[in-house]
Amino acid sequence: MTEIILLVLLVIAALAAVSMRNLVSAGMVLAVYSLLMAVIWTSLNAVDVAFTEASVGAGITTVLLIAAVSHTGRKEAPSKPGRRMKFIPVVMLLIVLALVYGTFGMPDFGDPEAPSHHHVAPRYIHRSHDETAVTNMVTAVLASYRGYDTLGETTVIFTAGTCVMLLLRRRRRKPGKETKRGGATG
C-alpha cells in the first residue's frame, strides 16, 4: 500500500515538473521526485542506491539546476502550438504501451528463479566477504569485482569537471575583451 502511494506521488511529481513554467520551481519539484525515489529504493532495501539518489538527485543536481537557471532566466519560453505538436502525445502513448508490453516478458517482482539471480549473484553473496574482506556487498562489487568500472566512472566525473573548467572559465578570464567583441564569447 505504501509503495502504491509513493509511486502515485512520484507520477504526480514528474507531471508537475514537466508542466511547470517556472524553472526554479520545476527544479525543486525534481528534488521532491528524487527524494520520493530514494524512499522507494529504501523500501526495496537498496540503501546504497537510495543514498546516491538522495545526495546526488535531490541535493547536488537541484543546486546545479538552479545555478544554471540563474544564467538563463526563470521562465520557460512559451511553446507555439503548431501542427507538429499534435502527434507527439500519440507517439508518447505508443511508446508507453510498448514499454508496458515489454514488462510482461520480465520475471515476476522478487522472483528467486529470475536469471539475474543465477549468474554472478550467488558468488557475490556467498564469497564476497572472503574474497574482498568488506562487509558491504555493494562496495565489494563496486570496488573490487567491478573495480575497472568504478575507475571509469571516476574518470568520467573528472572529465566532466575538466570540460566545465574549459568551457566556462574562458569567459571570465577576459572580462575586458568580452565587451569589445560584443558578447561573441558569451
Added chain:
Amino acid sequence: MNNVTIQAVSRLLIPFIQLFALYVIVHGDSGPGGGFQGGVILAASFILYAIVFGAKAGRERVSRKTSDILSSSGVLIYGGVGLCCMLSGGYYLEYNALPFANPHLASHYGIFGIEIGVGVTVAAVMITIFFEMSRRDEKEHADGRAVQEARTDD
C-alpha cells in the same frame, strides 16, 4: 545572503555535514555509502557555505587551484593503488597482492584507498562545477580581482 538566522544555522551545521561526509567515505566498506556519496555530501557542505556567505568567501575556503589539484589527484590515487598492486606482483587493481600482513588486510586497505580517491575527485569536481556555473552576483567588485587572477594564471 545576509540573513543572520541562515548564517548562524549553517555555521552550526557545516562541521557536522563534513563530519558525516568523512564518516560515509571511511565506512563505505561496512555500511551504505562510499566514496561517491561521501564526496557529494562533502561538496554539498562547501556549496552551502558558498551560497550562504557568497561565492567569494567560498573560494577563499577552497581556492580554484586547490579544487583543480584535488579533482585530478583523486583519479591519480585510484590509478596509483592499481599500479601499486602491479608493482607488488599482482594484476592491475588486484588488492590482495598489496604488501600487507595478509591478503584480507591488503584487500581492505586497497578498497579503502580507492574509496578515498573517488571521494576526493567527486567532491572537488562538484565544487568546481558549482563555482563555475553560479553567476557572479558580486561580479562588479570582484572583476578587478578576476582580471588580476587571470593575469597571474596565464
